[in-house]
Amino acid sequence: xxxxxxxxxxxxxxxxxxxxxxxxxxxxxxxxxxxxxxxxxxxxxxxxxxxxxxxxxxxxxxxxxxxxxxxxxxxxxxxxxxxxxxxxxxxxxxxxxxxxxxxxxxxxxxxx
Amino acid sequence: xxxxxxxxxxxxxxxxxxxxxxxxxxxxxxxxxxxxxxxxxxxxxxxxxxxxxxxxxxxxxxxxxxxxxxxxxxxxxxxxxxxxxxxxxxxxxxxxxxxxxxxxxxxxxx
Numbered sequence: 001x002x003x004x005x006x007x008x009x010x011x012x013x014x015x016x017x018x019x020x021x022x023x024x025x026x027x028x029x030x031x032x033x034x035x036x037x038x039x040x041x042x043x044x045x046x047x048x049x050x051x052x053x054x055x056x057x058x059x060x061x062x063x064x065x066x067x068x069x070x071x072x073x074x075x076x077x078x079x080x081x082x083x084x085x086x087x088x089x090x091x092x093x094x095x096x097x098x099x100x101x102x103x104x105x106x107x108x109x110x111x112x
Numbered sequence: 113x114x115x116x117x118x119x120x121x122x123x124x125x126x127x128x129x130x131x132x133x134x135x136x137x138x139x140x141x142x143x144x145x146x147x148x149x150x151x152x153x154x155x156x157x158x159x160x161x162x163x164x165x166x167x168x169x170x171x172x173x174x175x176x177x178x179x180x181x182x183x184x185x186x187x188x189x190x191x192x193x194x195x196x197x198x199x200x201x202x203x204x205x206x207x208x209x210x211x212x213x214x215x216x217x218x219x220x221x222x
Contacts, residue, residue, distance in 0.1 A: 039213075042214075045209050092210075098144040098163075102158065103157070104156045105155050
């Protein structure tokens, strides 16, 4: 089955702790994206990557970091510098420029 | 001015009616336009995309694009209760990621 897999589905983070959200795709897509969604809000762009070993900041990159060492993988680290990390995190991928993006099932992160 | 704007709703229509969802965007360089449906607690799923001015139909869904007015809409014919969801409009241009509106909540009553 081709698709985008995010893990874990639910994640709990203690104050001051870094956590990494996994995103893997087997669609052979070049571009991958991370979005954050808060209750009742749209999707806000955190980071995106058009090709391996390259990525760009989105509108809300502060407190987050990413890597793109493989085409299939685009993990997101939520650092302790992100003061309000509780949200629904969505990973997406697309073939490339201006093409439709497909989403994973999301990771719901909660600070405890 | 926000890049992509949608009325948050809720938009309420009776079963069998036409639901009309609207979206405006600010960047005239935008080239691609997308509609996603998101059920509560789930991730967005693509409904339609449109690149050229005019209408594009797919089953009960019609996307309409007017680049001169910077306006894109989604019509849902014969609305069903299962269409009740939040509809997200997204736009993109070359080399950038999709930018989303906040979404319009649609409620279809039986």
